[in-house]
Amino acid sequence: MDFHRVGTLVEIPEGELRAYDLPAGRVAIAHVENELFALGDECTHEGCSxxxxxxxxxxxxxxxxCHASEFDLRNGEPIEGPAEDPVPVYTVRVEDGWVEVGPLVGE
Ligand code: FES
Incomplete structure (x- = not known):
């Protein structure tokens, strides 16, 4: 997957998440202390956003x-259940103030 421009960095205040639709599915982008993380928006337990x-x-x-499953933003692994499966994690970068989501991490 190429990088897709999803929005601007100012749309995602620090400490918050925003969802964007991509060809690969919906992604949630988290802004944590000057770092961005992009992961599949759908919880692997029952699909909440x-x-x-x-x-x-x-x-x-x-x-x-929904039920407080907790996922590691760096690798998508659930560290608290009830979810047992990881969510996908995508490469994310900022170019000229634009947030761009790329391939799955590790691909
Ligand atoms: S849907 Fe996410 S914990 Fe149940």
Whole structure:
């Protein structure tokens, strides 16, 4: 997957998440202390939107709003259940103030 421009950095205030639709599916972009993370928006438990969840900026995780599964923003792994499967994590970069989402991390 090439990089896709999804929006501007100012749309994603620090400590918050925003969801964007991409050809590969919906992604949630998290802005944590000057770093961005892009992960699949759909919780692997029952599909709630992780962009509606809460960031933990100490652990670099997002907590699902539905049943509190907690995912590591760096690798998408669930560190608290009930979710058992990871969410995909995408490369993300900022170019001239634009947020761009690229291939899956590790591809
Ligand atoms: S849908 Fe996310 S924890 Fe249940």
């Amino acid at each position: 992780l962009a509606e969840g809460e960031i933990d900026d100490v652990k670099d995780t997002v907590v699902c709003p």
